[in-house]
Amino acid sequence: MAASLSIGDVAAATGLSVHALRFFEREGLFLRGIPRSAGGHRLYDAADVEWLLLCNRLRESGMPIATLKRFAALVRSGPGNEPERLELLREHERGVRARIAELTACLEVIHGKVTVYERHVEDGTAAGLWAPLPSS
Amino acid sequence: MAASLSIGDVAAATGLSVHALRFFEREGLFLRGIPRSAGGHRLYDAADVEWLLLCNRLRESGMPIATLKRFAALVRSGPGNEPERLELLREHERGVRARIAELTACLEVIHGKVTVYERHVEDGTAAGLWAPLPSS
DNA sequence: GTAGAATCTAGACTTCGCTCTAGGTCAAAC
């Protein structure tokens, strides 16, 4: 039980490169020191992979390494700081919601442009869309 | 008419820094060569600002400078390539929609975490949430 | 007509988040 995984296994399981995994470790993003085999190879376990999968979600949603590092440090430092962890996660959640709203607003503008171009291209009336007349 | 604007005016109107405006020009992101005053100062006009505002939307929504450059080049090269411009915009729109979907998926995971932490913090049963037990 | 603010060019520097290299060691298959 608790079969240990090589760095290559973990890379395959998480989509991260072995380079990235070593980088994450250097940056202190793990919840524990990753143990080594007699020969010095890293020995991960399933919990490490689970944590990395959460890290992936946080990273994909725009959390900087520095923030992830703070979160990992909080978790590593053990029970007692859950309100801080919660606030960090809530703050990130707010950020993600704001980002989605921003993207949605951009999308409207972009889709508007697409529609304009579609109409012009279909009509063959595209000439002069942008230059030199500023027709938006 | 066509009152010309200084780089500072344009920076104020677009939220871009004067450095960024000069950088954009070097990168060829404008639809025309920006003319200069007798003394060498840039003279922008309202159409430049409008274009930059669209650029801002494209950039905020994740379009790389390189793509923006391609789009600007298409527009600069005049009428005839509207289908290409359309395809570029459509591709970007697809990307933005995909990004929103990705963020939304992340949000579910993150919000799930927040909910778990809220419950634990409120109950005072937070101990052991993460370490050493992998409780997600 | 002069002080101070804004602008100019060219190019070096920064931050982020990895990625890659060099020069080895370890482990698994044949």
Place this chain on the structure above:
DNA sequence: GTTTGACCTAGAGCGAAGTCTAGATTCTAC
């Protein structure tokens, strides 16, 4: 038992997107 591939450390390098500096010039307001 040797070859081949995975892994090790330390540290350099990279691409994106600006930012900042230096040193000179121009413009604006008094």
